[in-house]
Amino acid sequence: MADDHDDRPAYDPSDPTPPEREPPYRQTAPQTAFTNTQVTVGFLVSLIGLAVIFGLPLVLA
Template sequence: MADDHHGEDRPDYDPDHVDLPAKAPPLRSTAPQSDFTMGQVSRGAVIALVGLALTFGVALALV
């Protein structure tokens, strides 16, 4: 099984001596820390609106 976390690049964990890794960039980046462009925000808003319209539109059409 392949190890995608590159364990050989990391030092062994020592709970008495905890230092942040000097490696940059960090091993993973999550969305809240990432910058967004207005185009990405607009696209997400349009997709959300289409999803809401489909969800409630189908429900109202069946009533």
């Protein structure tokens, strides 16, 4: 992590002159691919949730 800060140019907020070079792009965690099993489980959980949210009130009405 310390190397990330060493790569950035010095910046003084009181000095309106921008840094000599552009700061590096922000790096975030890479997105991992979902497996078909994970997609299927997520879809089924969504369907069950929708059935409970909309089906239960219809059954009780």
